[in-house]
Amino acid sequence: MEYAQEGPYRFRVEPQDGMRAPGVVFASEGLLRDAERSLEQVANVATLPGIVGASYAMPDIHWGYGFPIGGVAATDVADGGVISPGGVGFDISCGVRLLTADCGRRELAPAFQELMDGLGRAVPRGAGPGGVWKLSGPGELESVLEGGSRYAVEEGHGEERDVWRCEDGGAVADADVRQVGERARERGLAQVGSLGSGNHFLEVQRVAEVYDEPVAAAFGLARDQVCVMIHCGSRGLGHQICTDHVRVMDKAMPRYGVQVPDRQLACAPADSPEGRDYLGAMAAAANYGRANRQLLAQAARRVFHRAAGARLTLVYDVSHNLAKVETHTVDGARRRLCVHRKGATRAFPPGHTDLPEDLREAGQPVLIPGTMGTASYVLTGVAGGDAFHSTCHGAGRALSRHQAARTTGGKQLRARLEAEGIAVRPLSPRSLAEETPEAYKDVTAVVEASEGAGLCRKVARLVPLGVVKG
């Protein structure tokens, strides 16, 4: 695919072959070179009816289902704009939650191995059922789908601050549980408060560097601060919802006269029965994802309290796989847009009215999970941010799981990480080897490019002290 550089960290694909908008990729030359194949997916997304502005991609762009991971596209709801499950991905509402601990690294040191053992026991992980919260039955699952982490807190699993420091106040209002199928419900019932596998993790981290003191202070972060970062999604429930609704839309597309260059871009007008049904089910999965992270945070709180007498305070919780109807100004006019962010993080700028008051001046915390054994980042939204206020979400895979597992053994990798001072509590040696740092791109390069492109600003770098992996 042909492309041209139109600014530092900004590349453009001219409209061609049915594209209704250009493609715009924010990346360094190096990151783009590694992802050239995915430009085809950027171009495919640009053919979607109602697309506004451009088909965007973040610096961590890589190949995904229909949309590239790192893809951002907005469609005009009032103008036949479509919603595509492939623009959200299978792990609906995958995201990151960050908490600060009220203890220093040195105070924690004597109890650290005990703390990690406790986290290892308290965090359900890996494939299949298992979760911290045993729901009373299908009725309570509906409450989770409608109330998200707000419902979890109401039931005693958290504190008031957890609600307003979570994106959407812990729950979106437009969840429609009727659109969540029986299989999705079955899968979701026994997984609330579980990590899953792959790049998902719960880490104990240390603030290694602060880039912006005032904003870090507003987020409650200081150098050498101990933090807990949780990266996980909506488990089997979100996966099943995606599967079910892709099938529905695949069949519905001809009725709306929509043609897409890739069947994985199955979609329907956002303002159609099929579009509304998916958006309602997706919102239910979004709420489930927040409740999932809420329950894992509670589990971590219990372990921190028991092992170190320490308290954990929520900084923020934000998804990087979600579509939302948001109001944006386009060519001077306010328009309701369906913004797909797939492997891309919302990054609202200072002053945005959807931010809680105590974050209004600093901007939205943007949480970027690193790869095991590498850094994670806290960023903030900036005025004038492009791509409907979006930025990167992390580092994509560079090696397949199989390739990764061939480069090292799990025991060898664990020894290496422990020698670097990182405690590891893996589910199995094999799953650990698949997550070796060499299997991922450099998250620092992704963050530098995102900042260079004017999508966000760096606030702090966090490094792992201990990691719990599925």
Add this chain to the structure above:
DNA sequence: ATGTAC
């Protein structure tokens, strides 16, 4: 990512 293939 995912009861890692209906």
